[in-house]
Amino acid sequence: MPHIVIDGYNYINRIRPPGTNSIANLELQRRYLLDRLAVYKRQKPNKITVVFDAYKGFSLTRQRENYKGIDVVYTRENETADDVLIELIRKKLSGLIVVTSDRAIIDEAKAYGIAFLTPIKMEELMMSDGYEEDYHESQKIEKKGNPRRLPKRLRRACKAISKIKN
Numbered sequence: 817m818p819h820i821v822i823d824g825y826n827y828i829n830r831i832r833p834p835g836t837n838s839i840a841n842l843e844l845q846r847r848y849l850l851d852r853l854a855v856y857k858r859q860k861p862n863k864i865t866v867v868f869d870a871y872k873g874f875s876l877t878r879q880r881e882n883y884k885g886i887d888v889v890y891t892r893e894n895e896t897a898d899d900v901l902i903e904l905i906r907k908k909l910s911g912l913i914v915v916t917s918d919r920a921i922i923d924e925a926k927a928y929g930i931a932f933l934t935p936i937k938m939e940e941l942m943m944s945d946g947y948e949e950d951y952h953e954s955q956k957i958e959k960k961g962n963p964r965r966l967p968k969r970l971r972r973a974c975k976a977i978s979k980i981k982n
Contacts, residue, residue: 841974854886915933
């Protein structure tokens with residue numbers, strides 16, 4: 817069975833819609849990504865691990881949580897998600913697929929013969945499997961308004977933070 821390992825913040829930074837750069841949105845973006853991956857996991861029962869940086873965090877150990885069947889790893893203090901991904905690559909786990917656009921990690925995966933995808937390719941794969949329809953059905957929300965505009969609560973948060981910066 818494939819084991820998909822995703823560089824969390826790298827993925828978010830490549831896929832997120834424009835105008836959502838604020839740190840206040842970070843938790844929302846993390847949960848949005850994890851929710852989408854959980855729906856994908858229901859369609860394709862692959863093992864999925866998402867690694868998030870906690871480089872400047874205060875935890876001396878790696879923190880793990882299970883979010884709707886997705887294994888989520890937060891790195892320990894003075895450790896990056898890149899370190900964790902390279903460690904997994906070097907273990908040569910069978911069926912490992914790394915999702916990142918970080919050149920150093922991709923080079924490491926190539927050196928060890930591990931498959932890799934860019935976040936954009938992963939998105940294309942999820943969309944081609946009919947994932948998008950299932951995702952919206954699972955949300956049980958009838959969408960209204962402009963699909964290219966951020967939700968009102970995100971616009972308010974961005975506006976509030978921009979006022980602090982000025």
